[in-house]
Amino acid sequence: MSFIWNFPLFTVLLSLFSGPLCMMLSAKAARNYTIAYESVLIGMTGSVLAYTLKTGTSFTYTMGEFPAPWGNEIRAGSLEALIALLFSVVLLCSVTAGYHFIRKDMDESKINLYFTLLNLLTAALMAIVWTNDVFTGYVFLEILTLTSCGILIVREIGRTTLAAVRYMILNLMGSGLFLMGIVLLYDVSGHLLMVPIRQSLREISSDPAAIPAITMAVGIMTIGIAIKSGLFPFYFWMPDTYGWATPTSGAVLSALVSKGYIFLLFKIYYRAVGIDVMQKTPILKILFVLGICGIIAGSFNAIRASNINRMIAFSSAAQIGYIYMGIGIGTTAGFAAALFQILAHALTKSLLFLTAPYLAEVSSDSLKFHALQGSAHRDPAAGMMFTTGALSMIGIPVFAGFASKLMFGQAVVLGGVHWRILAVLATLGISSVLNAFYFIRTLIRIYYDPDEQAKSSANSRSAFDLSRAGFGFAGFVLVVLNVFLGLFSWVVSDVIYRGLGMFL
Amino acid sequence: MISHILGNYEEAAAVLLFGIGFTTLLFHRNLIKKLIGMNIMDTGVFLLLASMGYIRGRKAPIIENGVTDPQRYINPVPAGLVLTGIVVSVSVTAVMLSLSVRLYKRYHTLDLDTIYVLSKHQKEDR
Structure with missing residues (x-):
């Protein structure tokens, strides 16, 4: 047992301790501490990734050394490490770039409490990524819900409170359904750990009479997670929630929290239930159709949106649709494409x-x-970074969005079912056109300046402003990673396939 | 069909409670009643768990008089899950109640539809 085996547990424990610690620090100290400890998280998750890739196997950490059917387990393979690494990188970037607005949006004396919530949220995300026990997954799912509601209401205006209440009500319905699903799954299989569940489900599912019970349990769980992560038709809460939050919260909620939920569902499908059993149920087909509906509906709503944050939020609904469409293809290639989309979407x-x-x-x-007209000239650095993100969303080659769309196309063609090939390729085409429509329209707006007064106006910023070093750093990292995913997608997809191989 | 339901009346009651709670949470306009609905929904899940875990005539797994035969005891895990679930549900309720207080202080009503209409007329549009 190497020392690295402790790292997954350390990431959770360190985050749990960091939360209360930030309560005692001043605002600035809390920020600096959070940045330092998120860098440590990047180091730890990165070394777990390197270790699992080197040894080629995953490892299981038994809590308290109680063996398999009784104890609680943490399990780390390349895939979990890759997702955890992504989460820590995006968290670090969100904090450094968004701190400027955190100071603007809330009282100086409460900023340290914001970091408390953010660190507890990190603990929940890390635990969900590493855990091998569905009930532990449920507990941290609730912690994730509570903390994400917390980072939403710190901006004390009426709109965020209302958005938080609606977000919480939907999330509570989702959690209730998920808990019910876990109870039914426990009832059917007799286990809470993922691998024993799969072994017992494999025996049970050979009897066709047992399939409805399994479908019921997994289906209820799926509806719960679908509500929480914003799959069509449950996406209407997204614009208020993401649009009114302080930018760090908006980025964390849309890029990480929804992905944490989906990753847990993915683990349940792939490891706890098993693809062979999943394909005996109609759940994947329904997800496939709902995913496609989500892509189209999200894109149309984004076109109709009146402000830029609402547009980005609705485009999130479309991108979540892509992930579910990939899961719904139901093959290993489809799952890999969905995972790649999780990476690409979180960064973009x-x-x-x-x-x-x-x-x-x-x-x-x-x-x-209309107010944003010409704003990219007034703030060239932000304009450039926004352009990178927008081009990646449309799916222009060189950027991450293109690579993920390519992987969806390849996955469905390899799957070989005719109606699916037709549906996916048509959806990819239509959604690219719709994405291009609203993102290029936005790009033209932020670069087009009819009065040509932007450069002389007093409130413009230079591209190199040392007081915004944090923003520059975060933007640079995200842009570089985005281009890396686009140009070297085979490196990342290779890691994903190796991770899926050690997943079982 | 009816004999199945009567034979598993605890489970049937649990599912009924879950349904009542879920629809209250979804459709009721009053925030406090929504919260009561959420608690009923969670109670339904706990009843289901507890009734699955209980076997008539057996005892909690605490060894008495040196009896180690597993046939005499029940599985303690469902009871543990119920306890954890209750803790989660209490904390969620506390957070939601504090959110309701905040909304009430701002809009002076607990009716979500009214609050939604009021928030539309607010001047904090960016």
Whole structure:
């Protein structure tokens, strides 16, 4: 047993301790501490990734050394490590780029409490990524819900409180259904750990009479997670929730929290239930259809949106649809494409949510499209980063969004079912056109300046401003990772396939 | 069909409670009643768990008089899950109640539809 085996547990424990610690620090100290400890998280998750890739196997950490059917387990393979690494990188970037707005949006004396919530949220995310026990998954799912509601209401305006209440009510319905699903699954299989569940389900599912019970249990769980992560038709809460939050919260909620839920569902499908059993139920087909509906509906709503944050939020609904469409294809290639989309979307969407408020800041603090006219000239750095994100969302080659769309196309063609090939390729085409429509329209708006007064106006910013080093750093990292995913997608997809191989 | 339901009346009651709670949470306009609905929904799940875990005539797994035969005891895990679930549900309720207080202080009503209409007329549009 190598020392690295402790790292997954350390990431959870360190985050849990960091939360209360930040309560005792001043605002600035809490920020600096959070940045330092998130860098440590990146180091730990990165070394777990390197270790699992080197040894080629995953490892299981038994809590308290109680063996398999009784104890609680943490399990780490390349895939979990890759997702945990992504989460820590995006968290670090969100904090460094969004701190400017955190100070603006809330009282100085409460900023340390914001970091408390953010660190507890990190603990929940890490635990969900590493855990091998569905009930532990449920407990941290609730912690994730509570903390994400917390980072939403810290901006004390009526709109965020209302958005938080609606978000919480939907999330509570989702958690209730998920808990019910776990209870039924426990009832059917007699286990809570993922691998024993799969072994017992494999025996049970050979009897066709047992399939409805399994479908019921997994189906209820799926509806719960679908409500929580915003699959069509449950996506209507997204614009208020993401649009009114402080930018760090918006980026974390859309890029990480929804992905945490989906990753837990993915683990349940792939490891706890098993693809062979999943294919005997109609759940994957339904997800496939709902995913496609989500892509189309999200894109149309984004076109109709009146401000830039609402547009980005609706585009999140479309991107979540892609992930579910990939899961719904039901083959290993489909799952890999969905996972790649999780990476691509987390990096791109956080970039968009973090740069849009900087564009608004030089446009008299308005997020409305007509005010943003020419804002990219007033703040060239933010404009460039926003452009990268927008191009990646449309699916222009070189950027991450293109690679993920390519992987969806390949996955469905390899799957070989005719109606699916037709549906996916048509959806990819239509959604690319729709994405291009609203993102290019936005790009033209932020670069087009009819009066040509932007450069001389007083509130413009230079591209190299040392007081915004945190924003520059975060934007640079996200843009570089985005281009890396686009150009070297085979490196990442290789890691995903090796991770899926050690997943079982 | 009816004999199945009567034979498993605890489970049937649990599912009924879950349904009542879920629809209250979804459709009721009053925030406090929504919260009561959430608690009923969670109670339904706990009843289901507890009734699955209980076997008539057996005891909690605490060894008495040196009896180690597993046939005499029940599985303690469902009871543990119920306890954890209750803790989660209490904390969620506390957070939601504090949110309701905040909304009430701002809008002076607990009717979600009214609050939604009021928030539309607010001047905090960016």
